[in-house]
Every structure is written in C-alpha cells, then in structure tokens.
Amino acid sequence: MNSDPNHTLESFVERFFVCRGAVVEKRGSGLDLLVPGDLARRFGIPEYCHLAVEGESPDSYSVNYGSPLLETIIQAAGEQIPLTIVRLAFHYLKSQGFDRLIQERFTFHGAIVGVNNTAEVLTEYLLLNCRFLAQSDEQKEGLIPRAFNIETGAPVGNLEEMLETTEKEFEPDGPCSPFEAGKIDAIIDWVSRQAPKWVEAEIQPFRDSMNRRFRRDVANLEAYYADLKQEMRDNLKRSGMSKQLIQERREKIALIPEEMAKKKDDLFKKYSIKVKIELSGAMLIRTPAVKLFCQATIGRSKKPFTLFYNPIDKSLDPLVCNGCGQAATDIHFCDRLHLLCPECAQICPACNTRS
Ligand SMILES: [Zn+2]
Ligand SMILES: [Zn+2]
Structure with a gap:
C-alpha cells in the first residue's frame, strides 16, 4: 500500500x-x-x-x-469529471481606467453607470472541455472549451488560449470547498444542457457535407435505376422472346421501385450522423482579479452591481441577464431594476413587468 x-x-x-x-x-x-x-x-x-x-x-x-x-x-x-486546480499569479493588476473599459465593453440603455469603488480579490473560473464525436460515413471530433466565473456564472471568452501564457501553479487535487463544489455542479449541469447546441453549431459544416453527399448519391441511384428500367423495357421490344421470358422480365421491372427504396434507405443510414458528447475535464482557476463596485442611475433610481476585471484576458467579464442567465453586454433595466439582455428587455422574466 x-x-x-x-x-x-x-x-x-x-x-x-x-x-x-x-x-x-x-x-x-x-x-x-x-x-x-x-x-x-x-x-x-x-x-x-x-x-x-x-x-x-x-x-x-x-x-x-x-x-x-x-x-x-x-x-x-x-x-x-476530473478536476484540476491551478493558481495564477500576476505581477501587475490594473488599478485604474475602468470607466473607459466599461464604456468600450458595455452599452447601458437609459442608465448612467459609474464605478464607486474597486477591490483586489481572489476569484475563480471554471474551464470545461466538451469533447464531441460525430460519426457518419466519415467522422469528426473536437473539443469545445468554455469558461465561467464561479461567482457570477458569467461565461468568459478564450480563457484557455490566454492561460497558456500566464504564470501558473498546479495545486495537488486538494479538496474544494462545499461552496465551490456546489457552484461547479451547477455550472456543469448548465453546460451539459447547452453542449448539444454548441456541438450542433460546430458540426454544421460536417452535417451539410454529409447531406450533400447523401443527395448526390441518391440522384446517382435514381439515374441508375431509371436507365436500367429503360434498358429492360427496350429489351422487351426485341423479337423472339418467349411469353414466359417476357413475364419474368416484367416482374423484374416491377420490383425496381422496391429495390431502389431499399438502396435509398441504406444510403440514409450511411449518411446519418450519430453524435456523442462528454465533458472531458474541468479546471478550476484561482486568480487575482479586480472587483468593481458599480452603480447604475436610472432616472431617480440607483442600482448597485458588480463587475469583474479579469487579468487573464485583460477584460471585463460580461454581466449575466437576470431574466435568462445568458451573458450580456447590451444591458436594459426593467422597472424593478433587473439587469436584462435585449431579448428579455420587453417583458422582464424575473418580475413580469414591461419596460
Ligand atoms: Zn435575458
Ligand atoms: Zn424585472
């Protein structure tokens, strides 16, 4: 032992x-x-x-x-899913110029937004890899990496690429806290439900190509049987055939549609696409970040909210829509000051008020 x-x-x-x-x-x-x-x-x-x-x-x-x-x-x-934990270190953390970053990254409709305060914090991102395999006459496989802020659930773009150039230290797979475990489970659950949609988008060209080949093969098949039928009919017109032979040939011609349907069915099976998706690994990234305590002023109302400046890709994480949970940078507010993406802006799903 x-x-x-x-x-x-x-x-x-x-x-x-x-x-x-x-x-x-x-x-x-x-x-x-x-x-x-x-x-x-x-x-x-x-x-x-x-x-x-x-x-x-x-x-x-x-x-x-x-x-x-x-x-x-x-x-x-x-x-x-196997979980790797890494800790990142940054020698320099941005400390000013956040107002400009917010302006570049976000649009707030009917609101004026300012940063009241900032704080250096430790935050965590979860990087997940969805592995997919699409099998048909050919096969296509790939990885779709997705990263999320554990605290806000906001998805973060191309974290996996930026990570390669960042100073990092792997932690022994020590226990994660119950809080982290709960958040990770929730994100994995969400990702499992979204993954088929991402994979569909990823394999669309593959699907198109299989569909094209299916249609091409079906067209060739139909042309082949049309020629065959014509040839057999022409043969029937030849003189000197016995009645029995003519009868046999006619029966064969009558069977052509059935035979062709079977062949089409085979082609359909050949070009059908089976898709397997699995989450193949998760990485918990512990990193310093800057938390921005912001305030939106909408008419006479004030709405406090926080943003994360993440030094890995040197940008602000998107906000998460209070209505649908999707990432948003184009922000609307309902009468009860829920933060909403454009799709939820008409009728707020969180409180049912119209804007
Ligand atoms: Zn929404
Ligand atoms: Zn609302």
Missing part, C-alpha cells in the same frame, strides 16, 4: 466527502462525518456517523479495500 499520507485510503475518503459538502473530522482510526441528506441516503449511512477506515468497529460503519461502501464511493467518484 502507498504510505504517502496524501494518498491513503483515509485521505481519499475524506476528500471525497468534503468535495460533496460533508463536514469531516478525523477521530481515532477513522472519520466523523456530517453528510448532506441525499448523499447519506445514497450511501446508506446516517447523516451523522463515524466511519472506521481500514478496520472494523462494531458501533460504526467501515471502509476497507473491497468493502461495498468503498465500491459505492469509487463508483460515485468515477462519475465526476
């Missing part, structure tokens, strides 16, 4: 539960657990219990190599 204290069975079990929102304390040769209800039910343990690790204890639950509880834990751990 590995004697490295970071790789013992106990530390694995501890990390597993901490990452799922449990409170874990070492006691004796095991762990005291306070586990969220749904997790406890899944593992068949009480919400509060003592887990004996690599040992038996009559009054507690135990985890040993090969024990059913450990098998369940390993299975659950395998369902999770």
Whole structure:
C-alpha cells in the first residue's frame, strides 16, 4: 500500500466527502462525518456517523479495500469529471481606467453607470472541455472549451488560449470547498444542457457535407435505376422472346421501385450522423482579479452591481441577464431594476413587468 499520507485510503475518503459538502473530522482510526441528506441516503449511512477506515468497529460503519461502501464511493467518484486546480499569479493588476473599459465593453440603455469603488480579490473560473464525436460515413471530433466565473456564472471568452501564457501553479487535487463544489455542479449541469447546441453549431459544416453527399448519391441511384428500367423495357421490344421470358422480365421491372427504396434507405443510414458528447475535464482557476463596485442611475433610481476585471484576458467579464442567465453586454433595466439582455428587455422574466 502507498504510505504517502496524501494518498491513503483515509485521505481519499475524506476528500471525497468534503468535495460533496460533508463536514469531516478525523477521530481515532477513522472519520466523523456530517453528510448532506441525499448523499447519506445514497450511501446508506446516517447523516451523522463515524466511519472506521481500514478496520472494523462494531458501533460504526467501515471502509476497507473491497468493502461495498468503498465500491459505492469509487463508483460515485468515477462519475465526476476530473478536476484540476491551478493558481495564477500576476505581477501587475490594473488599478485604474475602468470607466473607459466599461464604456468600450458595455452599452447601458437609459442608465448612467459609474464605478464607486474597486477591490483586489481572489476569484475563480471554471474551464470545461466538451469533447464531441460525430460519426457518419466519415467522422469528426473536437473539443469545445468554455469558461465561467464561479461567482457570477458569467461565461468568459478564450480563457484557455490566454492561460497558456500566464504564470501558473498546479495545486495537488486538494479538496474544494462545499461552496465551490456546489457552484461547479451547477455550472456543469448548465453546460451539459447547452453542449448539444454548441456541438450542433460546430458540426454544421460536417452535417451539410454529409447531406450533400447523401443527395448526390441518391440522384446517382435514381439515374441508375431509371436507365436500367429503360434498358429492360427496350429489351422487351426485341423479337423472339418467349411469353414466359417476357413475364419474368416484367416482374423484374416491377420490383425496381422496391429495390431502389431499399438502396435509398441504406444510403440514409450511411449518411446519418450519430453524435456523442462528454465533458472531458474541468479546471478550476484561482486568480487575482479586480472587483468593481458599480452603480447604475436610472432616472431617480440607483442600482448597485458588480463587475469583474479579469487579468487573464485583460477584460471585463460580461454581466449575466437576470431574466435568462445568458451573458450580456447590451444591458436594459426593467422597472424593478433587473439587469436584462435585449431579448428579455420587453417583458422582464424575473418580475413580469414591461419596460
Ligand atoms: Zn435575458
Ligand atoms: Zn424585472
């Protein structure tokens, strides 16, 4: 067994539960657990219990190599997307000129926006890779990376490219906090629902090409059978054929549509596209950033909100629409001062008021 204290069975079990929102304390040769209800039910343990690790204890639950509880834990751990954690360092962090950046990046309709205060903070981004495989007569595969601010959920553009030139340090896959785990789960859930749409856009040229080839092959097939039919009919006109032979030929001609339909069906199957999508990796990026405490003045009302200046791609993260949760830089406000994207601006989905 590995004697490295970071790789013992106990530390694995501890990390597993901490990452799922449990409170874990070492006691004796095991762990005291306070586990969220749904997790406890899944593992068949009480919400509060003592887990004996690599040992038996009559009054507690135990985890040993090969024990059913450990098998369940390993299975659950395998369902999770592997998470890498990196910490970024910047020698210089922008401290002024944010008003101009806001003007360049955002349009606020009917509002005057100013920055009241700024603060250097640590924030986190989650970078996810959606791997897709589209299979047809040929196949196409690819990766779609997407990054989000953990705190706001705002999607951030080309973070993965900028990351390559940034000074970074990988952290051992230490426990993430229950807060982070919850946010990560929510983002992964959202991404899983959006991914088919992104993949569709990505494989559209591939789909077009398969459709073109399908139509071309069908046209060739129809031409082939039209010629064949004509040729067989011409043959019928030749003299000296027995009645029986003529009858047989006619039957063959009558079967042509059915045969062609079968061949078309084969072509349809050949060019149909099966798409598989999976999330293949997640990276939690801990980075310094600048939080801007802003205020929008709309008539007599004032609406405070925050923006993030992210030093990785040296720009402001978009805002998130209060109505639909999509990223927005073209901002409207409803009467109750919800921040809205243009599509939600007519009737605010958050409060149903018209603007
Ligand atoms: Zn919206
Ligand atoms: Zn509203």
